[in-house]
Amino acid sequence: MRRQRAWRRLRAWLWLSALLASCAVPARAAEFPLAPGQEAVGAVASTVTAPGETLLDIARRYDLGYTELVVANPGVDPWLPGVGRRIVLPQHFLLPDGKRRGIVVALAQRRLFYFPPDGRTVETFPVGVAVAGMDSPLGETRVVAKLADPAWYPPPSIRAERPDLPHVVPAGPDNPLGAYELRLGWPDYLIHGTNKPDGVGRNVSHGCLHLYPEDIARLYREVALGTPVRVDRAQSRVEWVGDRLLLEIHPDKAQADQLDDGSAMTPQPPSDLVARIAAAAGDQISRVDWTTVRRAGLARNGIPVAIIAPAR
Numbered sequence: 668m669r670r671q672r673a674w675r676r677l678r679a680w681l682w683l684s685a686l687l688a689s690c691a692v693p694a695r696a697a698e699f700p701l702a703p704g705q706e707a708v709g710a711v712a713s714t715v716t717a718p719g720e721t722l723l724d725i726a727r728r729y730d731l732g733y734t735e736l737v738v739a740n741p742g743v744d745p746w747l748p749g750v751g752r753r754i755v756l757p758q759h760f761l762l763p764d765g766k767r768r769g770i771v772v773a774l775a776q777r778r779l780f781y782f783p784p785d786g787r788t789v790e791t792f793p794v795g796v797a798v799a800g801m802d803s804p805l806g807e808t809r810v811v812a813k814l815a816d817p818a819w820y821p822p823p824s825i826r827a828e829r830p831d832l833p834h835v836v837p838a839g840p841d842n843p844l845g846a847y848e849l850r851l852g853w854p855d856y857l858i859h860g861t862n863k864p865d866g867v868g869r870n871v872s873h874g875c876l877h878l879y880p881e882d883i884a885r886l887y888r889e890v891a892l893g894t895p896v897r898v899d900r901a902q903s904r905v906e907w908v909g910d911r912l913l914l915e916i917h918p919d920k921a922q923a924d925q926l927d928d929g930s931a932m933t934p935q936p937p938s939d940l941v942a943r944i945a946a947a948a949g950d951q952i953s954r955v956d957w958t959t960v961r962r963a964g965l966a967r968n969g970i971p972v973a974i975i976a977p978a979r
Contacts, residue, residue, distance in 0.1 A: 697730055697758065698790045701782070705762070706906040707913065708789060711970055712756040716748050723865055727879065729756050732777045732793030732868015734923045738932065739968050745929075757970050760791060761904040761915045769895035770810070770858070772876060774803060775902040775917045776969065777868050779858070779876065781886060792886065794858075795866040795877030799920045803874045803898055808852035810894045813887060817848045822855050824873050845880055847887040851896055858896075859883060869927055870920055902937045902967075905947035905974075912948060912975035914960060916940070916967045936964025944974065951975055 699708035714725060722745040726736045737745050739757040748754065763771040763780055767789070771780045774796050781790045797803055801824070816838035826832055836842050845860020858876045860883035861867065867879050878886065903916040922932045937943075940960070948955055954975045963972050 697760075697792070698788055701767075701787060701789045703786075707759065707761050707908045707971065708791075709758040709760050711759045714754050714756060716750055716752040716754060718750050720748065721746050722748060722754070725754055725756075726793075726868065727864065729758070730793065730879070730882065731756065731758070732795075733865070734777055734868050734918060734926055735793065735969050736868070737926050738918055738966075739970060741966075741968070755970075757968070759971055761906050761908075761913060761971050762789065763897075763899065764901070764904070765897065765899075766895075770890065770897070772803070772896070772898040774898060774900040775919065776904075777917070777923075779878070779886075781890065783889065790885075790889075792878055792882040793868040795861065795869055795871045797872050797874045798870045799924065801873045802900065803856055803876065804853050805898050805900060807895060807897045809896060810849050810858075810890055810892055811852050812850035813890070813892065814848050814850065815887070816846060817844050817859070818842070819844045822873070845877075845883060847883045849887065849890060858886070870923055903940055903943055904971075905943050907947070908971075910977045911973045912944075912951070912955070913971040914944065914963050914974045915969060915971040916963050917969045918967045922967065932967070934965040934967075936961070936967075940964055948975065954978075 697709065701708070714729070722736050722740070722743065723733065726733055735757050739755045743752065743754065760778070763773050767782045769782060771782070772794065773780065777794055777796055779792045779794045818838060819836040819842050820834070821832045840862055843862055844857070845862055848857045848859035850857055856874050858878065860880050861877040864879050866877055871877065902919055903914065905912065905914050916937060918926065918932060925932050944955060944960065945952055956974050959972055959974050
């Protein structure tokens, strides 16, 4: 218990220090060319830690979310990774299933994908998502309004937890909506910035989607009113990329919370994993490497791996 309290105090201090240090560091927005029928973008990369860096600093710099960076680097202390430590950057993404238009939010991936109208590119940004029991609605809606410097009117669900909140919080550094918001056709659910960028890529909201300040500024400029928005929560994606079948699995909410608390992640594959693989593999099911599937299901590190490789 004493060790856990000490860890929490140290983590809080380091988090504040990293947050202050990272405020001036712009994220490298991920934009990729997109060909018809393309199912994946990007590539896994790496960087080396500099003196005083935390994984929070690196996540912000490379436009990654906290959870996806931590789970891709098991055994690395997020707050004291050490100098000269090689850090894996999970920047290889399988694209969402379904229609590739407008905004698609992959809740389990803790990522937002934006497909501009010309269909030639895709942009992707990490997002903070809802805490357990407060998921965003699933399905389709649209962007119905855009506001710069929005005021925040705390909804009943938040006011029940914090009855001391004022009726309205004006624009400024204390406003949790940040500098921009996109209103959706679902009442009380927004895509917005944040005054706490350390929450991006974690389970932090009551259903809204939080972006880094620089990412929401870009999205706000580019997204038009009426843009379709689709939300899904699939924990795994299985896609053919050329002659390879790739599998990508992300932590569920409970596992993400364990990582956030500095605990070891309980290894547990998604319950629908075999069914998803069977549906994607089709008549090639006999070629699936089930050892790789099992490892990926336990690790859930979000990095696509080949479970059917080209025949030699």
